[in-house]
Amino acid sequence: MEQKRFSRQLVAAVRSRYGIQDAVIPLHAPSFGVRDREAVLEAIDSGFVSSVGRHVDDFEAAVASFTGAGFAVATVNGTAALHVALLLGGVHPGDEVITQTITFVATCNAIHYTGARPLFVDIDRDTLSLSPESLSLFLDAHAEIRDDGLCWNRDTNRVIRACLPMHTCGHPARIDRIAAVCERWHLVLIEDAAESLGSLYLGRHTGTFGRLGAVSFNGNKIITTGGGGMILTDDEHLARRAKHLTTTAKQPHPFLFLHDEVGFNYRLPALNAALGCAQMLKLEGDLEQKRALAEDYAAWFAETDYPFIREPAGARSNYWLNAFLTHDRKERDDILEETNALGVMTRPLWTPMHRLAPFAHCPCGDLTNSDWIEARLVKLPSSVPVHGH
Ligand SMILES: Cc1ncc(COP(=O)(O)O)c(C=O)c1O
Incomplete structure (x- = not known):
């Protein structure tokens, strides 16, 4: 009963923040303004909608400059960015990649595409993200550096590459x-920053700590x-390789079609990049508004029994998706049921990967925090409340 009242109050609180009383409130809607429409129309009128034209270069330059990455290479989506980042990180078939x-x-999926397989370690409860302690404990207990200088999983006799x-x-x-644990264990660090464009840790952008990082520009992202997606790296050679691999490994030539390896058609089309350039212009403003929304939610949750997820110490989060914790799985499911029935889109975390059929056979460390968080967390509508720019 108590919890039913909470669900109703939560629905009212979300609705008042968006000023929407009757329509469904989505988890994260894209926001477009006149500038976005003009950019796409301009790309169409120019005829440069595919891989040729300045839009892709401009979008890459804008993202590199914003994040402080040395280089940014645009891809058709974040999954493709991850796939190529893993290949450039040297991940081989038969390897393991800790995630x-x-x-x-x-x-x-991206790990699987390389022929490697994931190895799961735990998250921290405050960051919701991979725990350096869990990583270190797993490696201490199960791994060794052999004469080849590589990190081997003693249990599976496979190389843990990244x-x-x-x-x-x-x-x-x-x-x-x-990063420090990876260095100690000779692991290549690659960041999945699909959700965290604009998030800083110790003043530095996520996606720029590893050898490579991947960002997503899917419709639900900030x-x-x-x-769309983007590979970030400070390594010029890797950036050049990324561009080559994502453009079918085509060698420059005035008219011949020469491809020097098996590449991918992973290049972001100029039409999408034109939109990306326009969207970059609103990113700073949206970040501010998303952080203000998170503060507002935090103040509301402070008056309830339900902890709101705040940015971890040392971080400046983009608060892509706001979330709070329920007391157990049953309560989580009831609140999800009730809020969705009342037209406010809430969602649980993803079903943990080690419980999905394609990855159920993969090796795991202790996953206590992952299971604990997954059973309790509820994501809230988090779009920027005021649209148009
Ligand atoms: C954590 C994470 N990784 C990777 C991706 C893949 O990005 P995309 O949908 O652009 O392929 C997404 C989002 O969609 C994501 O949330």
């Missing part, structure tokens, strides 16, 4: 400490290109 079980399936943490809901992982 978190609390993630969107794309993280693990570590792929994900900044969950936009909240940064303790990525500096994860800015969108419809579909």
Whole structure:
């Protein structure tokens, strides 16, 4: 009964923040203004809608400059960015890549595309993201550096090549400490920053701590290109390789079609990049508004029994998706049921990867925090409340 009242009050609180009383309130709607429409129309009128034209270069330059990454290479989506980042990180068939079980399936799919398989370690309860302690404990107990200088999983006799943490809901992982553990264990650090564009940890952008990082511009992200992604790196050679691999490994030539390896058609079309350039212009403003919305939610939750997820110490989060914790799975499910029935879109976390059929066979460390958080967390509508720019 008590909890039913909470659900009704929560629905009213969300509705008042969006000033919407009768329509369904989505989890994260894209926001477009005149500038976005003009940019797309201009790209159409120019005829440069595919891989040729300045829009892709401009979008890459804007994202590199915003994040402080040395180089940014645009891709058709975040999954493609992750796939190529893993390949450039040297991930081979048969390898293992350490990641978190609390993630969107794309993280693990990208690992699978390389012929490697995920190995799951736990998250921290405050960051919701891969835990440096869990990583370190797992490696101490199960791994060794052999004469080849590589990190081997003693249990499976496979090389653990890389570590792929994900900044969950936009909240940064303790990525500096994860980087230190990776260095100690000769692991390549690649960040899944799909959800965390604009999030900082210790003043530095997520996605720029690892050798490579991947961002997503899917329709539900903080800015969108419809579909799109970006590889971030400070390594010029890797950036050049990323561009080559994502454009079918085509060698420059005035008219011949020469491809020097098997590449991918993963390049972001100029039409999407034009939208990306326009969306970048609103990113700072949207970040401010999203942080204000999070403050507002936090103040509301402070008067309830339900903890609101705040940005971790040392972080400045983009608060991509706001979330709070219920007391147990049954209560989580009841609140999800009630709020969705009343037209306010709330969602649980993803089903943990180690419980999905394609990844159920993958090796795991202790996943206590992952299971605990997954049973309790509810995501809230988090779009920027005032649209148009
Ligand atoms: C954590 C995470 N990784 C990867 C992706 C993949 O991005 P995309 O949908 O652009 O392929 C997403 C989002 O969609 C995501 O949330």
